[in-house]
Amino acid sequence: MSRVFLLTAASVFGLIASASAASADGLPPAFVGSPPVIWNGMYIGYQSGAAWGEARLSDPFGPSIFGDNIHTPGPFAGGVIGFNWQLGSGVFGVEADANWADLDGTNTCYAASGFFVSSNCRAHIDAFGTLTTRLGVAAGSTGRSLLFYVKGGAAWEDRSIDTTLNSALGPFPPIVSPTSTSSSETRWGWTVGAGVEHALLGGWSVKAEYDYLNFGSTNINTPAGLTQIGPSTFLVTPGVTAKVSDDEHVFKLGMNYRFGGAPDEGSIRDTAYVGASGTELEFGARYVYGWGRFQKDLGVSGVGVNGLASRLTYDDMNTNGGELFARLDTRQNFMFKGLIGLGSGNDGKMNDEDWFIPSVPFIAYSNTLSSVDDRIAYGTIDAGYDWLRGSGYKVASFVGYNVFNQNMKAFGCTQLASPFSDCVPPIPTSVLGITEKDTWQSIRLGTAADFYVLPRVKVSADAAYLPYVWFDGTDNHVLRSLVSPEDGHGQGVQLDLTVSYAVTDQFSLGVGGRYWTMWTTSADTNFGGTGTFVPQRFAVEQAAVLVQGSYKFGGDSCCAGPLK
DSSP states (O other): OHHHHHHHHHHHHHHHHHHHHHHHHOOOSOOTTOOOOOOOEEEEEEEEEEEEEEEEEOOTTSSOSSOOEEEEEEEEEEEEEEEEEEETTEEEEEEEEEEEEEEEEEEEEOOOOTTEEOEEEEEEEEEEEEEEEEEEEEEOSSOOOEEEEEEEEEEEEEEEEEEEETTTTSSSSOOOSOSEEEEEEEEEEEEEEEEEEEEOGGGEEEEEEEEEEEEEEEEEEOOOEEEEEETTEEEEEOOOEEEEEEEEEEEEEEEEEESSOOOOHHHHHTTSOSOOOSOEEEEEEEEEEEEEEEEEEEOBTTTBSSSOSEEEEEEEEEEEEEEEEEEEEOTTSEEEEEEEEEEEEEEEEEEEEEEEEOSSSOEEEEEEEEEEEEEEEEEEEEEEEEEEEETTEEEEEEEEEEEEEEEEEEEEEEESSOTTSSSSSOEEEEEEEEEEEEEEEEEEEEEEEEEEEETTEEEEEEEEEEEEEEEEEEEEEGGGTEEEEEEEEEEEEEEEEEEEEESSSSEEEEEEEEEEEEEEEEEEEEGGGSSOEEEEEEEEEEEEEEEEEEEEEESOOTTOGGGO
């Protein structure tokens, strides 16, 4: 809850800061007589967005059947301080930032064989930051309102790795010690990145940036394991040392305030359309090629979701689809936008893992592989206010609602681990084995920024933190006639970025990318609908490449003045 508060507070701070800037400057359509854009000097700012990390574990017990790579997606928000030196169009600077984060994920680790009880590994990042130098070029034919830059330097993170022997706290395995290990530390590494920053009136600027952070490898301890040596006999395997390495991909949307200097209207006009003050409606369509992943961790009743009884991982679900989108900006600076889309694919896979199944013989570890068909449908609606709106830029804060429906069908199965478990011999892919139907609903709190970086070339970025997410699902193990309702709540983050080219004053073509992720912080499954509730963790990821066309009514000419 503290992280929810911090991230929400950071978003609210951004809204207040933007409002203050708008109030101070009055957002005049022209700023004649002001000094030219000067990037020189000190600046402070705020930023938020999405990060996608991955922790990779070694295999001290032997080559792994499955797992070892832990996805850690999530939101972040933080502050930045820096200083620039400008000589002509060249800009050199130093910058430091620090961010609260909630990057989290789990996966199987140390799955050496079907006769070894493997573990559940969880990686979590509470905070991260960088200390970098920046090298940039201030662009523009009549001014320098755009800054294209690269950066590099040191990075740090507060990271924890928790490892728990699966089902170790349940009723079946013998007592082993320790059943879990934990490692928490501040790690240092390196970072490189690139971005673009657009100067606004009154010393403000808006930026979009990508950074890659790498933290090398370190040692961690594994818990004691269990190796099956007979039908119901297990040998305790002492814990050993393993290695873990991790990195992060960070996508930032932020605003900075420079102390001293404000851009003149000519500096802005050379990179944008003129006088965006009227009502404007833009609508269009997109082709969406996406990748999806869904994971559900089934814990142990009375214990939680540390050591697991089962896990289902739907992965590599590539979908082709389309969506419609629209945005309305009124003369009074109110903003409304939304989208609706569909997608489908049939080339995914699903791994169904189970640990310590009480049968004769006991099953230490089972892992079956199935093929997956995936269908998605989704929609978003947002309402907000363009706190900053002028020649060549719009910056809005918004609240909204998103719904994401997913229908997955798993066909056939092949056993990867235990010769005594399910799917021996394999079940053909013509047989439907499991279905998973889910609905994710969320409240969105975010920032949208649009600004021109070249004549006719516009960047549109949208970053939304999801402080409240509701999940409802149904798992149907068709071959077992086992239907289990599921529900929970949690949080998430959604990030969209497009770059478009104005073919005419009204018609534009563009390309872009998307990353959405949501997960539950509290959830359970009504196992078989019997009223026996089992703790569970659900997580979904969606990434996509977008190709779009759009048409604009109203507003001002995209390419007036120097752009022609």
